[in-house]
Amino acid sequence: MxxxxxxxxxxxxxxxxxxxxxxxxxxxxxxxxxxxxxxxxDVVVFPSTTSQVSRIFKFACEQKISVIPRGNGSGMTGGSLPLEGGIVLSMGRMNAIHDIDEENFTASVEPGVITGDFHRAVEKKGLFYPPDPASSSFCTLGGNIAECAGGPRAVKYGVTRNYVLGLEAVLPTGEIIHTGVQTAKGVAGYDLTRLIVGSEGTLAVVTRMTLRLIPLPEKIETLSACFSDIHQAASTVSAIIRTGIVPRCVEFLDRSSLELVKDSLGASALAPGTCALLILEVDGKKEMVATETRQLKSLCLSMGAIKVTTARNSGEAATIWKARKALSPLLYQLAPHKINEDIVVPISAIPDMVGFIEQLQRQWGLTIVSFGHAGDGNIHCNIMYDKRDEDQCRRAQKAVDALFEHTLKLGGTITGEHGVGITKKKYLTKEIGPVEIGLMRQIKHLFDPHNILNPGKIF
Amino acid sequence: MxxxxxxxxxxxxxxxxxxxxxxxxxxxxxxxxxxxxxxxxDVVVFPSTTSQVSRIFKFACEQKISVIPRGNGSGMTGGSLPLEGGIVLSMGRMNAIHDIDEENFTASVEPGVITGDFHRAVEKKGLFYPPDPASSSFCTLGGNIAECAGGPRAVKYGVTRNYVLGLEAVLPTGEIIHTGVQTAKGVAGYDLTRLIVGSEGTLAVVTRMTLRLIPLPEKIETLSACFSDIHQAASTVSAIIRTGIVPRCVEFLDRSSLELVKDSLGASALAPGTCALLILEVDGKKEMVATETRQLKSLCLSMGAIKVTTARNSGEAATIWKARKALSPLLYQLAPHKINEDIVVPISAIPDMVGFIEQLQRQWGLTIVSFGHAGDGNIHCNIMYDKRDEDQCRRAQKAVDALFEHTLKLGGTITGEHGVGITKKKYLTKEIGPVEIGLMRQIKHLFDPHNILNPGKIF
Incomplete structure (x- = not known):
């Protein structure tokens, strides 16, 4: 209505x-x-308390008006879009960091806190919150919880769900619930916490969260390794994982990605003839980091890297990451529209997938830009096209279909961290069977009997 | 029926x-x-395939007969007890390790595999599966998933839920479902995997699981630190956590625990006058382990330890762990019955909790034995009594009530890893509110509309 x-x-x-x-x-x-x-x-409201959120839902429920929770709108799959109008619940004013508990390694925060601000706040106290989506300078912790955000550091540290201990949330019926614990461990009752994490804002609106922190690593080293052959770069990812060294980041950028960021990387960053770049980061105790940096450098060279550089200081490392994180918006320089898929394949299948994507480009005559978190097999694959061109639309669609089919054939998943939202809805049934989707739909109905919370998403 | x-x-x-x-x-x-x-x-069945499990449930559903899944019966809260008779589904014959994938750091296994056997199998290949409940030599991976088992290493490595990527499971209706992924990451749809993990065998029976592995640490050092004052030991736990060193184990044993295990620890293990022992273990790269071992040793001494010993070899370390793991069954030497509670409090509240338990002993005139995973605030608190003595029963009950009340007052939880089962059912509402329990009950009904799977557990 x-x-x-x-x-x-x-x-x-x-x-x-x-x-x-x-x-x-x-x-x-x-x-x-x-x-x-x-x-x-129809309207945007900016609640500042849990009680306000609860009253909004009670009213919306009674009137059958849709409520769409929103952080800062950096989602990749449409999770915060008000498809049928209604009330956008903009959570930005609930942005207090209530407590950073240095003795218990926990923090109590509101959902509107910008992820990057939270990183800085805990790091000042010698603590560390690993999840770091590329949008960390503007996305919110609430959005990260909704999508179960990952980011480059997930290869070593895991994703958002591994850092959420407990939640305060408002159900679509307006009831306020508390899930999980404030402690390092807890198993009382069903795991409602992790049911809400990653539910893309369709089950409840989180109004406060207890997050787990870990000690800030003493030292970080950032390496970049240039390859003249994309397949060598892909094989190097598997080779790194096999060594038993667990870098905190193993990022991959293909030739098209490098074209977009080469200026911001700086003139000397890429060796002539570079077709693929790996960004590796190791962290931990100083001596261990030094040893692992040496080992990774020589491994990359032995796998065929034409140049391996270690950032000389945090400024140089920041330049590399700034370039990497700017990639997603820069893609629009290549074509007016993109289909952005964050597929995941087993790490050993990365070389196969890289070859398959090259073949897709040739087959459908489209630019496909690949980069991402190669260390856990999570490749952001961007099919660039122009929506106004019907033939391009058709070819882009064919390429996506083939991409997902091959991903699933390799034992992968259609989304590693972006969620399903609206853009992947029609593909969900390719990965998840009808009984499982039936259970999910019933869980949705149980939390949201009137289907007023973020309707039309996921399934 | x-x-x-x-x-x-x-x-x-x-x-x-x-x-x-x-x-x-x-x-x-x-x-x-x-x-x-x-x-x-009424009967025990030993299925050997997923299809058999499915057919058993279809039949049980039709006839409204209870089915109670069981690993090796090492649960602490009654999760595998057939309260109303029915079919015990003993999963021990589904014990194949189908695959240990050294390239992708995953394993595909059946639920009847003994946890300790699995540890050995992956360690042979240079891989590591951290969850290690004290019962690891006889408990099963299926049981570990049902309870979300933890163990000493959780302080560094997290609990079972952090190592489960995907599941094959049979619903109480007989339908076979597949949840989660085979890859390092994945967020497609609701997190049914973690809803099933820790649901104490009440939502589905897991028939196959994909587990995440990590590289086997290069080096392990095991220290034991004797304290003449239990409060010094408790304060040392907080002090360790504050240093930023993350040992893989921080175990605590009180005086009564030490009485039970002193013979198996060996004559020279405990200094005269020892009232509390900390077992610390660090792992990782060789050099780092050496440094951290030195730092922990001097920290313990500065906190008042009267003796700190480093195990000279893996045999000595094994002796310490054997003694620690034998504690739970040995308790029956003290009294014929125990109430075993695995409370968790914030790490900084451990000294408070240790003092409170001492006071409880005095107040109710009962032996209370405390030991456990102090590094994550998870204390196994055993109230020893004789069921045949009505007055002891009454006092034990009063002590438990006070223990839980104080735990929750400190921001803790009534169960860190044992689950609720039947023994903690009546306490669940002290921790979890009616709306949240209502949601859990509805989820149970959704998975198990006829209430035939493991009825009478949790709520």
């Missing part, structure tokens, strides 16, 4: 006039995400 | 006569677990 003035005045009573926007501009600003798609909400 | 000959003959058709036991002895052998309680099943 569309919202009328009576509805808006109830919302205003809950959050106050200054925490509500109905103007066209503000609604537009909350209409899109990183997919580039846009759906206008 | 009780089972008749017609029922038994259908089961025989499914699994064969040699995979079914109706004799009193075999039924008795499958009637108890580590709680010491016993409930006779």
């Amino acid at each position: 569309r919202m009328g003035n009576a509805h808006l005045s109830v919302l205003e009573k809950i959050v106050g006039a200054r925490a509500m926007e109905q103007g066209a501009e503000e609604r537009y600003c909350h209409s899109y995400d990183a997919t580039g798609r846009s759906y206008l909400p | 009780r089972m008749g000959n017609a029922h038994l003959s259908v089961l025989e058709k499914i699994v064969g006569a040699r995979a079914m036991e109706q004799g009193a002895e075999e039924r008795y052998c499958h009637s108890y677990d580590a709680t010491g309680r016993s409930y006779l099943p």
Whole structure:
């Protein structure tokens, strides 16, 4: 249903006039995400307390109005898009870091905290929160929990779900729940915490979270290894994993990715003839890092790298990461539209997948840019095209179909960290069977009987 | 309902006569677990394939007969007890290690594999599966998944849920499902994998699992530190965590525990006047382990340890662990019955909790033995008593009530790794609210509409 003035005045009573926007501009600003798609909400509200969130849901439930939770709209699959209008629940004002507990290695925070701000806050105290999606300078912890965000460091440290101990959340019925624990361990009852993490904002809205922290590594070294042959780079990833060294990052950039970032990497970063780059990072105790850096350098050279550079200081390392993290938005220099798939394959299948993607490019005459978290087999594969060209659309679609088919054939998954949202909905049944999807749908119905929370996502 | 000959003959058709036991002895052998309680099943079946498990459930569902999955009966809270008779589904014959994939750091195994056997199998290939409950020499991986088992190494490496990538499982309706992924990452759909892990065998029966492995640490050092004051030992645990060193084990044994194991530890292990022992273990690269061992040793001494010993070889380390792992069964030397609670408190609250337990002993005149995984705040607190003595029962009950109340007041949980089962059922509502338990009950109903799978557990 569309919202009328009576509805808006109830919302205003809950959050106050200054925490509500109905103007066209503000609604537009909350209409899109990183997919580039846009759906206008009827109204945007900015709650500042859990109680307000609860009252909004009670009202929305009664009136059968959709509520779409939103962090900063950096999602890759449309998870925060208000497909049918309704209320966008913008969580940015619930951005307090309540507590960083240095004795117990935990933090209690609100969902609107920017991930990068949280990194800096805990690192000041000698602590470390590993999950670091490429959008960390603007995405929020709430969004990270919704999508179970990963990032480069997941290869060593795991993803968001490994760092969430407990949640306060509001159910679509308006009830406030507390899940999980505040301690290092806990198994009382079913694991509602991890059911909510990664549910793409469709089961509950997280209003506070207890996160696990670990000690900040003493030392970090960042290496970049240039390869003239993409297959050598891919084989090097498997070879690294086999050594038993666990770098904290093993990132892969193909030739098209390098074209986009070579200027920001700096003139001397890439050797002439570089077709693929690996960014490796090791962390830990100083002596161990020095040893592993030497070992990785010589391994890369023995696998055919034409140049291996170690960042001389944190500034040089930051330059490399800034270039890597800028890749996703830069893709639009190549074509007006992209289909961005974050497939995962077993690490040993990376060389096969890299070859398959090359073949796809030739077969369908499209630029496909591949980069990503090769260390855990998670490749961001971007099929570039122009939506206005029907033939390109058709070919892009064929390429995606083939990409997913091959991914699943190799024992992989269609999404490592971006979620399903709306963009992968139609592919979900290729990976997950009808009984399993049936269970998921029933869980959704159980949490959200009126289907008002973020409807139309995942299935 | 009780089972008749017609029922038994259908089961025989499914699994064969040699995979079914109706004799009193075999039924008795499958009637108890580590709680010491016993409930006779009507029949014990030993399926050897997923398809057999599925057919058993289809039949049980139709006939409304309870099915109780069982590993090796080492559970601490009654999770595998057939409270109302029915079919015990003994998973021990599904014990194949199908694959240990050295390139992708994964293993595909059946639930009946003994955890310790699995440790040895992967370690032979230079790989490592960290979860190691004290019962690892006889418990099964299926049971570990059901309870989300932890163990000493969880302080560094996390618990079972961190090592499960994907599952094949049979629903109580007989349908076979596949959850999760075979890869390092994956977020497609709701996290059914972690919903099943730790659900204490009440949502589905796991028939195959993909587990994550990590590289085997190069070097391990095992230290034991004797303290003449239990409070010094407790404070040392917090002090260790604050240093940023993450030992792979930080175990604590109080004076009563040491009385039980001093002979197996060996004459020279404990300094005269030892009232508490910390067992510390560090692992990783050789040089780092040497440095951290030195640092831990001097930290313990500065905190007041009267003796710190480093195991000279793996044999000496094994002696220490053998003694530690034997503790739980040895408790019955002190009294015929125990109430065993695996509470968890924030690490900084361990000294407070240790003091509180001392006070409880004095107040209720009972021996309370405390030991466990102090590094993550997980203390196994055993209240020893004689069930035949009504007054002791009353006092033991009062002590448990006070223990849980204080645990929750400190921000802790009533169970870190043993689960709720039947022994903690009545305490669950002290920790988890009615809305959350309502959700859990509905999830149970959704998976098991006829309530035939392991009924009467958790809530």
